[in-house]
Amino acid sequence: MDLEFHLEKHFNYTSFRVGQKEVITSILDGKHTIAMLPTGTGKSLCYQLSGYLLKGQIVIISPLLSLMQDQVEQLMMNGEKSVIAFNSFLTQEEKYQALLHLNKYKFIFLSPEMLQSESIIKRLGEQQIGLFVIDEAHCISQWGYDFRPDYLKLGDVREKLGNPLTLALTATATPEVKEDLIESLGLGNWNEFIYSVDRPNISLSVETISSYQDKTERLVELIKNLKGPGIIYFSSKKVSEQMAVLLKERGIDKVMAYHGGMEQESRVLIQQQFLHGQLDIICATSAFGMGINKGNIRYVIHFHMPLQLESYLQEIGRAGRDGLKSLAVLLYSPGDEQLPYQLAESELPSEAQIEWIYQWFVEHDEAVKNIEPFENEVRRLAGLTDIQWRMIKNYLCESEAASLQENFLQLKIFINQRLQIKRKKINEMHMWAQPPYEECRRKKILKYFKEDKTIEVEDCCDQCGIDLASFYTDSDNHKTAEDAFDWKRHLAEILLISERSE
């Protein structure tokens, strides 16, 4: 088949980007396909073009509502009308109508949670599904186990839908992510297109700084000098906001914070402003990034380290999608690793909480499967977050243990295992960040991800030697801002001194 012809016909492009043609060919051959393509290569085109060349409908699983809306818009801009995002933005009536006329949609977007609804599975099962797509498939691995368990149930859903031809798309090409998704999706045979996780145009730097205060000062200094735009990652919503305020006070404009606790409206606005250059710097938590299509991000700074190297890689990977030289800096203070450990632990229910729940069941002589009416009360009394509770409920309900006691015993073991895995990952991240350093950072990452590629990269990392000044802004913009600020501060100091002496 002349794929280029169809590419031009449907999308008006004349040539494919890295990996696209191979992936599409594999799908059209009827093979389940795992595509781990580098960021910014146009992964969605893989299912869009395949969609036009395959019979039947295309079902796309997407992790974020905003991502779904983007994709729907993109398709509609391209003249495709038979698209629907099946999610909570629809009213009851709209949902009902959409289900009734499901066959008139070519592209159907869904969240994994929506796919747990029996009525939706039933209606989808009656359709002819040409391709089942899991977008951002690393979510299975990174979110499935505790945060969004419905990701791990996609395999069952696939089976119920009659094992449709499947495509998994992601940019996080690590062996572990791949294994997780093969196992949970239950693909028997598949083709895979996996590209290196290495991004040679991103220089890697870790700076060890002894105190929190010094780290803040260093951050301000970096921001003042580095050529933007850039993202600064924090592991706390509060700190991200405080830093945005501090940076503004220090004369740095076009800065905003972004985190999951903010209003949906302002989140969209900030994202748009960043995309269009009205904002230069985002002080963000891990909520920021997925689906951000901005090519010219010049640096990513981590004020806190993430909970695993996979996340680190994903976050720094948002820099330099245009292929130009970019920088990733991790600011590390000894003791920083405590925060990730804390976060990991607080996500899982504690032993005491599990014991409490167990006692509740014993006292109330209630079957685990009949918990629904008491659910909210029990959850509240045990002091569990909804994530923690869901994890417990999921496990208890799906267990085949012979007794309540046995069921809870296994639950405790399971949670303990999860904790160990999380700790191990944090430890690996920590080992990469903390001194003593002996080895090239890039090699160390590649080794962790089981790639044995030896590459020579210019300005590779702080170990191989890096010229930070080459990432500094060459315009005088920042300098002027800095001068203005110093003058202001100077004046303030003078006033303060004269106030005291009076």
Place this chain on the structure above:
DNA sequence: CGAACCGGTTGTAAAACCGGTTCGGTGCGTTACT
């Protein structure tokens, strides 16, 4: 671990200080209530 907050102490008035405690990230859907 560090930051923020709370409540009690200090020593006579108000703010400063101390010690203890709590909290810290990612999102879908539904439902009850403003």
